Amino acid sequence: MTVLSLIACLSLLAWLWLTFGQGGFWRTDLRLPPRGAAADGPRPSVAIVVPARDEAEVLPESLPSLLAQRYAGEARVILVDDGSTDGTGELARRLGAQSGAALPLTVTSPGEPPAGWTGKLWALRHGVELAGDVEYLLLTDADIAHAPDSLTELVAAAEAEGGYDLVSQMARLSVRTRWEQLIVPAFVYFFAQLYPFRWSNKPGARTAAAAGGCTLVRREALARVGGVAAIRGAVIDDVNLARLVKGGGGRTWLGLADRVDSVRPYPELAQLWRMVSRSAYAQLRHNVFLLLGTVLGLALVYLVPPVLLLTGLILAEPRVAAPAFAAWALMAATYRPMLAYYGRPAREALLLPFTAGLYLLMTVDSAVQHWRGRGAAWKGRTYPAPDQQQNELPVP
Structure with missing residues (x-):
């Protein structure tokens, strides 16, 4: 297998795991428990x-x-x-x-x-x-x-x-x-x-x-x-x-x-950007290795499928295009229920790689702001990273 086909297959395997082994995260049918x-x-x-x-x-x-x-x-x-x-x-x-x-x-x-x-x-x-x-x-x-x-x-x-x-x-x-x-x-x-x-x-x-x-x-x-x-x-x-x-x-x-x-x-991207970036690096426990892993993971899971699908089609290489297409199809299929919950058309599922790219940049920006000493800023207050505080519980 070529390097590109191997990467495409890894992305597909990741999506198979996410679709069938990550607790049905993509389902949107959980509502309030029935009345007692x-x-x-x-x-x-x-x-x-x-x-x-x-x-x-x-x-x-x-x-x-x-x-x-x-x-x-x-x-x-x-x-x-x-x-x-x-x-x-x-x-x-x-x-x-x-x-x-x-x-x-x-x-x-x-x-x-x-x-x-x-x-x-x-x-x-x-x-x-x-x-x-x-x-x-x-x-x-x-x-x-x-x-x-x-x-x-x-x-x-x-x-x-x-x-x-x-x-x-x-x-x-x-x-x-x-x-x-x-x-x-x-x-x-x-x-x-x-x-x-x-x-x-x-x-x-x-x-x-x-x-x-x-x-x-x-x-x-x-x-x-x-x-x-x-x-x-x-x-x-x-x-x-x-x-x-x-x-x-x-x-x-x-x-x-x-x-x-x-x-x-x-209404503006800048406002949404601040909403996400203010806590993204805190979610990663201000750990540079978790940041690197997250960036690589987002790239493999969300960016690789469309990029390698296009590459495989241009090179006429089905061993690259086929797994990349399958990964992108699973991505779109799992995103569709959330779009339906928000009343959005199914075709917008194809835009998820672009949106994920924005989230990747927001996460990196969150880390950069922390390194510049700005921490998590919100409404005029800035919170630096906790110095191993006991009250900052670990994430799963």
Whole structure:
């Protein structure tokens, strides 16, 4: 076999493994677990904690959806203003004072985070403490809008047979602009490839993940593993929270949402680029060898098939073109369900190699920014790599 045909076959073997051996990561049929028998009984108490930093642009679309939750139990919303400079706190109070709110709203501010804390987790800790002795905490981002029965369905799922200590839904992100349509479905697809939902949901499995935009957690389970303080420096807080709860003996569940949506627009590539690159190198534990492996892996899995298919056709070499074509076909077939979930046409699956190339560059850029001392930057704050901090849990 020639070198090119060998590389094409390696890419095909990688796709055979991903398709049939990576926990069915490409499937999009995981929704909230069915309601348990107790779903129609008395509802447990819940506090909805919303960390918010400079969110005045999206708050009018998201916060009213939380205040309008139809829930047959004690519930309230706690918005934690994390040092906003755009009037987020004042706007939240005005929205909470409007007629029609079903749940009460508390707006508070914890001040600047101390050393070793990210701003979001410092805000979450403050909100969790203010929530008091509730049974559940719904941790949701300020850009997430919920259907009126979202809280009811989340709690019912957590109370289903066997019970869950953490139930998380990956909110449906905006795909209105062309760049969003190109980048966003792939973002969720790559996340599921890294953390197959079925593996994450399996008790005893090492994989654990959650989506930070919508996570319901039992207060007792969170307290048992040390609370928010146990992950206080984690940039990728959702995955670390799930690993913490699952590692402490809790049951976790993660799936795709149908009626929980992000209202934050990303109309330009630069905004999407920052969203990905700010945490990509942290995901690799700031390890240069993992970075090199990731770059080579992305190239082999996503870039090799189209390049070698074209090369094989030009050289009239079927031993190169055939495995490359098969690899690209598997790539497109596994991507199709995610495109359908986002309402995108099947033909866009052919663009996944180009999108993967962008993600490769974003990952490299994330490392470059870290080497320049900028770390994970977000909304005016920069977080350097943890120096072997105990609270930064390893990724699977």
